Amino acid sequence: MKTITELKRMKTEGSKIVMMTAYDYPTAAFAEKSDVDLLLVGDSLGMVVLGYPSTVYVTSEDMIHHGKAVRRGARDTFLVVDLPFGTFRGSQDRILTEAIRVFQETGADALKVEGADEVLDTIQLLTSTGIPVVAHLGLLPQSASVIGGYKVQGKTADAARKLLDDAKLCEQAGACMIVVECIPHQLTAQLAAAVSIPVIGIGAGAEADGQVLVFHDLVKYGDHRLPKFAESFSDAGAVIQDGIRSYTNAVRTGTFPGKQHHFTMKEEELMNLYGGGSQ
């Protein structure tokens, strides 16, 4: 497993860090086999797996349920789990109780929280408790209703300056990594240079220290529209559709099940059955 120290060295050496989301056991196992550096159990699971219209309906129970499955599939990959909407605000007691529960029950290596400002205290609190924290800046899906949708962030000099300040403050608060979402690529370059912790981008250009993509986007699994920044590297949706169509066809035309799928009763038992069985 890549440790934080190794991920930091990758940043310095300029070797790109590969991260993807996973929400279940087989996907996690595939990712580990494919030598993915970091796995994220994103709260995006609410949208791509559970069918909610946004991530705000996701609960800690959801994150724990999927986090445990991913951990079982990838025991040797650095695992980040999102803290869902509303769980890292409020009293320190409440935040700690929630975070400790998710951290312990999933066996995650780090937890991710969206935002800076008031969230900086959370980053500090969790880090000082012994929970590594990944910060998340730029487009914050949990605040989409406030921002007015999924829009590119940091496009003006003022907004960019604020994001640069936030990134430094997240590092100072103890964050071990930063995910930046939907920001101009030039700003990503500046951000990555401004902090010594890895900056992982999504919709943030090639200048980030690494990239993260949602699993369902990168293999095209589902009927959702791909965000503009996403790329699908295979067409799992089409393969799955084909498979299901072939299955329905085979059942209806009688080609499945075939002889090779049959279980067979011994001839002698069959005779007993026809003959009325034991007398």
Ligand SMILES: Nc1nc(=O)c2c([nH]1)NC[C@@H]1CN(c3ccc(C(=O)N[C@@H](CCC(=O)O)C(=O)O)cc3)CN21
């Ligand atoms: N399938 C999926 N992929 C993701 O990357 C993802 C989710 N879901 N759900 C949670 C968040 C939300 N994300 C999103 C979703 C959509 C856009 C999007 O549609 N953006 C516009 C650009 C907006 C602009 O130009 O200002 C686009 O056209 O892609 C961006 C981020 C990223 N995350």
Ligand SMILES: CC(C)C(=O)C(=O)O
């Ligand atoms: C888009 C990534 C960074 C995320 O937070 C998620 O998948 O929930």
Ligand SMILES: [Mg+2]
């Ligand atoms: Mg998320």
